[in-house]
Amino acid sequence: MHIVSIINQKGGVGKTTSVANIGAALAIAGHKVLLVDLDPQAHLSISFDRMPEPGDPSVYTMLMNQNTFVDLMQPTQTDGLFIAPTNLDLTGAESELAAEIGREGILHLALHKLSKSDVAPDVVLLDCPPSLGTLSLNALVASDSVIVPLQAEFFALQGMAQLLDVLERVKQRLNPKLELIGILIGMFSKQRNLSREVLQELENHFGELVFPTQIRVNVRLAEAPSHGQTIFEYAPESTAAKQFAEIAIELAKRIRLDTNEPALPSANIV
Ligand code: ADP
Numbered sequence: 001m002h003i004v005s006i007i008n009q010k011g012g013v014g015k016t017t018s019v020a021n022i023g024a025a026l027a028i029a030g031h032k033v034l035l036v037d038l039d040p041q042a043h044l045s046i047s048f049d050r051m052p053e054p055g056d057p058s059v060y061t062m063l064m065n066q067n068t069f070v071d072l073m074q075p076t077q078t079d080g081l082f083i084a085p086t087n088l089d090l091t092g093a094e095s096e097l098a099a100e101i102g103r104e105g106i107l108h109l110a111l112h113k114l115s116k117s118d119v120a121p122d123v124v125l126l127d128c129p130p131s132l133g134t135l136s137l138n139a140l141v142a143s144d145s146v147i148v149p150l151q152a153e154f155f156a157l158q159g160m161a162q163l164l165d166v167l168e169r170v171k172q173r174l175n176p177k178l179e180l181i182g183i184l185i186g187m188f189s190k191q192r193n194l195s196r197e198v199l200q201e202l203e204n205h206f207g208e209l210v211f212p213t214q215i216r217v218n219v220r221l222a223e224a225p226s227h228g229q230t231i232f233e234y235a236p237e238s239t240a241a242k243q244f245a246e247i248a249i250e251l252a253k254r255i256r257l258d259t260n261e262p263a264l265p266s267a268n269i270v
């Protein structure tokens, strides 16, 4: 079971969109995938139409030690794609856990238990909140790998130094196996000089860490969640579907997922 954090402390950079659609692409390719909604805004859960009622089992109750992932995992409309959903209850988690011993390690323990169960997925994608508090630290402590989505904007790199510093400290003190495996440019506009310049700068800075495929601005990606669908259901012929399929293949390579699975159905993704 390989665990990947999709993290950036800025909001609106494409974290949730990436988690939903990379997850769907991996599931279509034959992997069993679990998406975990760690953002109290619950956008991921809402976009799959799976937000629990207040008080019902959720990522919040799991962090409070009331449930396991096995209780939480729900299927989605895509075969092999599961979600551990959350709701606004999670808003209180950071302060409620403030005095808890080992609070950064709760998710790690829960996922470790899941990995030993007979419903363990192949891949877990963690949708992080737009902050670097206890919830994001739980994600980093539990993860093998990290992907940072960035917007190709002038301020793309602002905040990156702080994020890299947090990654380094988590690696040194709490989780030595943690590895940054990719920078994903979302909301890319080929026509804009600025987008191209920022991409160039990111490639100069981060080299091959930058995914060779960028996700272009595409209104279909913004529309799909309101229909409770991934891009592969809502607009399977779109360039966005093709780009996310490419990203998923590259990610599978970078985390060395077993590739003896059926390839993505190309009729669906071109
Ligand atoms: P985050 O999780 O980092 O806050 P989201 O994935 O929720 O970011 O994206 C922010 C908003 O931008 C959402 O409304 C989403 O639908 C939209 N969006 C994300 N990626 C694209 C894209 N490539 N083209 C158009 N809209 C996008």
Ligand code: MG
Pocket: 015, 016, 017, 039, 043, 044, 127, 128
């Ligand atoms: Mg989000």
